[in-house]
Amino acid sequence: MCTYKKAVTFSFDDGVESDKRLAELFNKYGLKCSFNLNSGKINGDDVWDCNGFVVKRPDPFDKSIYEGHEICAHGRLHLKPDELDEKELCEEFDEDVRALKKLFNTEICGAAYAFGVYSDKVVSHLKNIGIRFSRTVNSTYNFDIQTDLLRFDPTCSFADPKTFELAEQFLNNESETPQIFYIWGHSYEIDGYNMWDYMENLCKMLSGRDDILYATNSEVFRYFGLID
Numbered sequence: 001m002c003t004y005k006k007a008v009t010f011s012f013d014d015g016v017e018s019d020k021r022l023a024e025l026f027n028k029y030g031l032k033c034s035f036n037l038n039s040g041k042i043n044g045d046d047v048w049d050c051n052g053f054v055v056k057r058p059d060p061f062d063k064s065i066y067e068g069h070e071i072c073a074h075g076r077l078h079l080k081p082d083e084l085d086e087k088e089l090c091e092e093f094d095e096d097v098r099a100l101k102k103l104f105n106t107e108i109c110g111a112a113y114a115f116g117v118y119s120d121k122v123v124s125h126l127k128n129i130g131i132r133f134s135r136t137v138n139s140t141y142n143f144d145i146q147t148d149l150l151r152f153d154p155t156c157s158f159a160d161p162k163t164f165e166l167a168e169q170f171l172n173n174e175s176e177t178p179q180i181f182y183i184w185g186h187s188y189e190i191d192g193y194n195m196w197d198y199m200e201n202l203c204k205m206l207s208g209r210d211d212i213l214y215a216t217n218s219e220v221f222r223y224f225g226l227i228d
């Protein structure tokens with residue numbers, strides 16, 4: 001029997017330098033995240049701009065920053081999944097899962113779609129290689145249990161104007177059916193939009209409750225019996 005009726009879980013994409021500070025923040029508040037990484041870009045000199053902030057992949061890459069959290073696939077090279085043929089899907093996902101598994105010495109059972117795009121072909125490919133859940137970028141603005149985990153829609157982005165209102169609703173929710181508050185984002189946006197205080201306030205607000213399970217994506221799905 002499940003003791004918890006509510007769970008909070010995070011999902012952050014791309015594996016960038018700002019993940020270190022974010023992971024430290026999650027650790028401070030006992031929160032858990034699934035980090036969706038691009039294995040082929042881990043040591044890349046991939047640089048881009050987010051509102052004036054220079055986003056970089058960590059160099060050197062320090063996998064220890066992710067300790068205590070979950071590693072999920074996000075495509076080896078962050079290509080648009082719905083534009084790939086079967087061979088390219090293998091290179092993008094099978095190789096990604098293999099590389100992350102080896103690097104982190106852990107099972108990889110989840111993913112997030114790069115650019116939030118997918119197709120039925122992509123979904124069935126991921127299913128065939130043992131991926132149990134994969135996240136889109138479509139906000140549900142609710143906490144309801146979903147059954148199609150390979151098209152899993154998050155509650156909202158951390159930066160959504162509704163996030164704090166949803167957090168309030170979630171904390172006060174006394175539903176007898178399981179509720180998951182699933183928040184996604186990119187850690188570089190926290191730097192780019194100067195949102196570290198905002199993010200810390202959100203973490204503080206959601207943490208420290210004994211009626212809430214704080215766990216990674218796969219732990220939450222497993223706890224509520226959605227995956228084995």
Ligand SMILES: [Zn+2]
Pocket residue numbers: 013014074078113114115
């Ligand atoms: Zn991405």
